[in-house]
Amino acid sequence: MYRTLPYIALFAATMLLQVFLFDNLSISVYLNPLIYMAFIVLLPLDTPPVVLLGAGLLTGVAMDAAMGTAGINTIATLPVAFARPMLLNLLCGRDSIREGGVPSSERLGRRKFIDYLVIVILLHHTLFFLLEALSWEHLLHTVIRIVVSSLVTLAFVWIIARVFTVKLSVRV
Numbered sequence: 001m002y003r004t005l006p007y008i009a010l011f012a013a014t015m016l017l018q019v020f021l022f023d024n025l026s027i028s029v030y031l032n033p034l035i036y037m038a039f040i041v042l043l044p045l046d047t048p049p050v051v052l053l054g055a056g057l058l059t060g061v062a063m064d065a066a067m068g069t070a071g072i073n074t075i076a077t078l079p080v081a082f083a084r085p086m087l088l089n090l091l092c093g094r095d096s097i098r099e100g101g102v103p104s105s106e107r108l109g110r111r112k113f114i115d116y117l118v119i120v121i122l123l124h125h126t127l128f129f130l131l132e133a134l135s136w137e138h139l140l141h142t143v144i145r146i147v148v149s150s151l152v153t154l155a156f157v158w159i160i161a162r163v164f165t166v167k168l169s170v171r172v
Helices: 004-020 037-041 049-067 072-092 094-098 110-133 139-164
Strands: none
Touching: 004 037, 004 049, 004 139, 037 049, 037 072, 037 110, 037 139, 049 072, 072 110, 110 139
C-alpha cells in the first residue's frame, strides 16, 4: 500500500478522536457518532481484499479494546470491509477501481461519493446498534439511533475526507 504514513496518521487520528472526544459526548441517547469508519472508507480504491479485511479487523479490535464493547465493533466493521469492494464496483465500475486512488468527491464524483458514504455508514451503524440492543423490543428506539447517529457520522466523515484528500491530485 502506498502512502503508508498518512494512513497510519489517519488511523491514529480517527481512533483518538473516537475514544477521547466522541465517546465522551453526552448530548443525547440517540447520538453516538462512530467516526472511526473514516479509516476504512478512505483506504485506496485498489486495496487488496486481504489488506482491507486486516484493516477492518485491526480497527474493530482497537475500538473494542478502547471502548470495552466485547467484539461489537469488530463484528460490525468486518462485514463493511468485506462488502466495500463489491459496493465500489457497483457504484463506480470496475475500471475506475483498477485505476486506484483515494476515494473522494473529486475522484468518484460528489453524488457517488455521498452514496458510498451513506451505504457504508448505514451498514455499519445498523449492525452495530442492532448488536448493541440485542432485542427487538425497542426496535423504534434502535432505528432512531441508527438514523441520527448515521447522519452525524456522515457529516464528520465527510469533513475528515475533505481534510485528508485536500492536497491530493485526483488520480493519487
